[in-house]
Amino acid sequence: DQQVKQNSPSLSVQEGRISILNCDYTNSMFDYFLWYKKYPAEGPTFLISISSIKDKNEDGRFTVFLNKSAKHLSLHIVPSQPGDSAVYFCAASSSGSARQLTFGSGTQLTVLP
Amino acid sequence: KAGVTQTPRYLIKTRGQQVTLSCSPISGHRSVSWYQQTPGQGLQFLFEYFSETQRNKGNFPGRFSGRQFSNSRSEMNVSTLELGDSALYLCASSFLQETQYFGPGTRLLVL
Numbered sequence: 595d596q597q598v599k600q601n602s603p604s605l606s607v608q609e610g611r612i613s614i615l616n617c618d619y620t621n622s623m624f625d626y627f628l629w630y631k632k633y634p635a636e637g638p639t640f641l642i643s644i645s646s647i648k649d650k651n652e653d654g655r656f657t658v659f660l661n662k663s664a665k666h667l668s669l670h671i672v673p674s675q676p677g678d679s680a681v682y683f684c685a686a687s688s689s690g691s692a693r694q695l696t697f698g699s700g701t702q703l704t705v706l707p
Numbered sequence: 708k709a710g711v712t713q714t715p716r717y718l719i720k721t722r723g724q725q726v727t728l729s730c731s732p733i734s735g736h737r738s739v740s741w742y743q744q745t746p747g748q749g750l751q752f753l754f755e756y757f758s759e760t761q762r763n764k765g766n767f768p769g770r771f772s773g774r775q776f777s778n779s780r781s782e783m784n785v786s787t788l789e790l791g792d793s794a795l796y797l798c799a800s801s802f803l804q805e806t807q808y809f810g811p812g813t814r815l816l817v818l
Contacts, residue, residue: 628806637711637797637809638750683750693740693801694763697750 597621598686600698608706613671615701617684620665624686628695629658629669631680638683642669674705709734711800711810719816725786728813732779732800739781740807741773744795753796756781785815793817 599618607613615629625646630638644651644658644667651658657670671678684698712731720726732739740763741753752765756775773783779800785792793816799807 630809635795635812635814637713637799637811640806640808643806685750693738693755693757693807694752694765695740695742695750695799695807696752699749 595620596699597624598684598696598698600682600684600701602701603699604702604704606704606706607674609676610673613669613674613678613703613705615669615671615682615684615703617667617669617698618665619667619686621686621688621696622665623688624696625689626687627658627660627667628685628687629656630683630685631678632683632700633680641682671703674703676705676707679703679705711798711808713796713798713810713813715813716811717814717816719818720788721818722788722790724788725784726788726815728783728796728798728815730781730783730798730800730810732781732798733802733808736800736802736808737779738801738807739775739779740799740801741781741783742797742799742809743767744797744812745791745793750797753783788817790817 628643629641632638642656660667681700685695738757740755744750755763759775775781795812797812799809801807
């Protein structure tokens with residue numbers, strides 16, 4: 595039973611355009627969400643997070659949107675750059691087990707020059 | 708501030724052997740979590756340690772164990788290795804809230 599789902603295994607975007615990565619979750623106990631970027635054979639790099647008390651959080655080119663009623667979050671990257679090409683993981687946790695992250699299966703983003 | 712470090716980076720073992728992986732968290736971080744990444748199962752939580760105590764455990768067999776020392780460094784041990792234990796093992800540390808910062812991982816190959 596996948597509690598965090600990233601339904602798009604891959605996404606290609608032109609350089610300079612917006613990249614939108616999506617994530618759905620089923621566990622209503624999740625109250626903290628994170629996005630990580632990962633290159634092969636390396637550890638995930640933290641990008642941005644959002645608490646369930648918010649519906650939007652921005653950090654530079656990265657914005658995360660949370661729709662609690664739909665149990666959906668998205669990561670927007672504007673503008674996209676070739677260096678953004680990587681696998682992006684969505685992760686979630688609940689207050690009761692705050693340091694146990696449940697990850698989605700990842701989306702491979704390719705930014706074309 | 709130095710990031711999370713993991714040693715060794717690569718390891719080759721044979722079935723039936725045991726292995727110990729090491730993780731040094733970011734200075735000041737007291738929580739250390741371990742994850743396993745495989746192509747089939749993705750990133751899965753193994754366990755979490757805080758102040759030398761295991762606080763949380765994922766759905767892995769008892770062959771997977773860990774410990775944390777008073778300086779917050781952590782070790783993970785896998786006994787009686789199986790082919791399916793081949794994976795990237797990731798350690799993450801955190802200070803407050805839920806943001807975890809990951810190390811580069813240890814790539815384990817079981818032959």
